[in-house]
Amino acid sequence: MGGGTTDLNEDTAGVYLPLRNDDGIVNASDDSRLKQLGYKQELSRTLSLIANFSVTFSIVSVLTGLTTMYSSGLTYGGPVTMVYGWPVVGMLTLTVGVSMAEICSAYPTSGGLYFWSARLCGQDWGPLACWLTGWFNIVGQWAVTTSVDFSLAQLIQVIILLSTGGKNGGGYEASKYVVIAMHGGILLLHAALNSLPISLLSFFGQLAAAWNLVGVVVLTILIPLVATERASAKFVFTHFNTDNGDGINSKAYIFVLGLLMSQYTLTGYDASAHMTEETKNADKNGQKGIISAIGISVIFGWFYILGITFAVTNISYLLSEDNDAGGYAIAEIFYLAFKKRYGSGVGGIICLGVVAVAIFFCGMSSVTSNSRMAYAFSRDGAMPLSSLWHKVNKQEVPINAVWLSAVISFCMALTDMISNTNLVEERE
16 A cells, blocks of 8 residues: 555554654644655645535435435335335444544545555455455446436436426437437536536535535425325325335335435445545544535435425326336426426426436536545556556646546446446446
8 A cells, every 4th residue: 555655654554643742732734644644645635624525415415316216216115115214224324434434534545445444454354355445446436427427317308308398298208329428428527527626626516515405405395385286194104115016025125125215325425535635634524524424414315205205196107107207206296296286397397407406516526536536546556557547737636537437437328228227226
């Protein structure tokens, strides 16, 4: 470890030994702590706690995960799985997050999980654990970006479909070639944004966090308020859907499958760790970013699930490919709520636009996290052409890693051209 820069101080190889002055008072800076861990400061360290949190919160993105996976939640268990499964997964995620936060505080580097594995597993198992963790982590992150940006392309296709009359009104249905082209365009925008200095990117990240928070609150209140037909509290809190169309009858298995909606959403919180080399007071703010992003997402996500589910009255129709949204359940919910009350679904389409912007920000922040992981992993010589990917430009941005992440994420989505598997349901 640390092969790309400074020799590692063996005295600090396993534990955090902060520097102290003659009076015994800790005075270690972020840069000196990074040097203790074997690296030199190459990235611009300008992020505050809020900025660090914003990147992670916009990746977790309740609006992104729950919206794109709501159909899966309805199919497998319905309201019961979503309403009760979310807090279960949330508490388990928070448990993992707290543990990660503690380790992040001791080892605040962009490498994150793979670096921690190397240190905690010792000299015998460390190299293998580091290599496995690193590759699983970075490939998983590329898949995250692939799924997020592909789901945005699909949502845009649904918005266009509804805006041109819906499936039953002769609306335009984009081919898979158009969707993949939109996916490529979105990735191009995200790579361009991530080529900006971190100070500018930080602004977009904080805007993304604010958009997600406000968007969740507005949609949670607005959709059930506008809907002319609402589900009863009994339906929302007790109805268990077993009609999944897959012939699965075991309620336990159905419940577990339904948890994928929550698990898909509550991911990506390791981003705070990957941003620590650009975060001030990294040993404190990195861990706070992880815990706060999970905790706030769990709370706001649960209310979002409740609000949207109170507007659900006919599960089979919402999941049918014959509805105006082509089976995109939450789009049909938004569209019908406004159409039945006002005679037009334009309000629902605007609400979908709010979600689309949140997904766009999620993909942007995902590329940010991807690139920092690729930068750190290549800095340690663990990737092919490592010397190329860990270079930073004059703005102290790992520019090659940014574009590498975008290109690989586009290539991953090409599997949709030969597969019927819907990548909107695969983030990590």
